[in-house]
Amino acid sequence: MPDLTLTTFDWVPEMPRGFVRDLRVRWALEEATLPYRVASVPFGDRSAAHFAHQPFGQVPWLTEGDISIFESGAILLHLGERSAALMPADPSGRSEAIKWVFAALNSVEMASLPWSMFKFIGDAGGTPGAKFLDEFLQIRLKYLEPVLAGREWLVGSFSVADILMSDVLRPVDRFDGLAAHPACRDYVARATARPAFVKAHADQMVHFAAADAARAGA
Amino acid sequence: MPDLTLTTFDWVPEMPRGFVRDLRVRWALEEATLPYRVASVPFGDRSAAHFAHQPFGQVPWLTEGDISIFESGAILLHLGERSAALMPADPSGRSEAIKWVFAALNSVEMASLPWSMFKFIGDAGGTPGAKFLDEFLQIRLKYLEPVLAGREWLVGSFSVADILMSDVLRPVDRFDGLAAHPACRDYVARATARPAFVKAHADQMVHFAAADAARAGA
16 A cells, blocks of 8 residues: 655635645545545745755645655646546557646646636726736637537546546636536536545645634644 | 657747747756657647547647647656656655756746746736735745755756746746846756756747747748
8 A cells, every 4th residue: 555645725805715635636636535544834934845845935746655645736737647547558548647637737727726826805907917827728728618518528528637627617717607508517516526535625624624613723 | 769749839929939838848858858759739729539539629738649648747757757967766765856847837937937027028917916926926936946946856866846946937037027036047047057958948949939930931
């Protein structure tokens, strides 16, 4: 059995709860039914040891024995090698999954994350920049829509590519940005109805709520 | 010998020349001294065959026999398996390279590309959204700076991670966004001084200039 430890923050503010990227790793571990521990580092005061594992001072990272991996995409590819529940074992299916992992993170999230942040911080829009971000996201969704209308999951069966693609679409859905793209919206609903997502999400919420309780008691 | 064909647009406007992502693939192929052909698809009228290779209607994609790969990150990981000039062959070095490939594309480019687009389109800034993008990029550069100050390349010797990281920093440098981060700026200069980059860049410029000449003659 691999000796897996997922590290996340000890606490985060209310807003990002349910969206912190340790969720992607929890979700993959639950899909693969791999046993793992969860460790915490301070959200407030980030140590040199933290930066040694995650050079940008972010979370998550995953350790397996002496190996330490940061970046949710890299972690999910690593776990994909451990379980056919996460990535097809044949070279052609594996290659398909890797393409869609990058498509989720570098074609879709590069548009969806800034767009969602503008919504979250309440940018009034209307500027050339905000207009660019709207169009950037719209063109990605326009072409993703027929892909997702034609299949249940991106690569034959459910894979890490679906964990990442659905998770990068979740913040868009949260701000009602998928209304004109029903196949994208249904795909997010289908992915997040999976028991492994439900458990991963609940576990993250409990993790941060426990931190509130500890703070209140301190 | 692998049978490699890189597909890019037949023509693009003046501005993105030198920045179209086929450059990353050309650069990797030149570093590895792998023989390859370059094929073109129309920039204007994108066919169903184009979308079959690249679902977002973008470029590049790479074919090797029956395999077709889109996403520059996925293509570079694929080529990394073909040449030790692109990725360390040992599992630990390979794992390091993969982390930094994702860091380039999902931690840095997610900040650097929107920031650069705002500069390019002449967004006046000052809005909450533009302010967020500035801070998003600044925090990434702040933490990348000591990493790059301490080493020549991200993972021991030069790798695909350096192709991607330096290329995602190039647009920032173009708009003078690296002035306060000399290690990042020097890293971009060091990477783009490599003969393989110089050839790849020149080849892309010639490719699009040839399209201008063909249009003028048509």
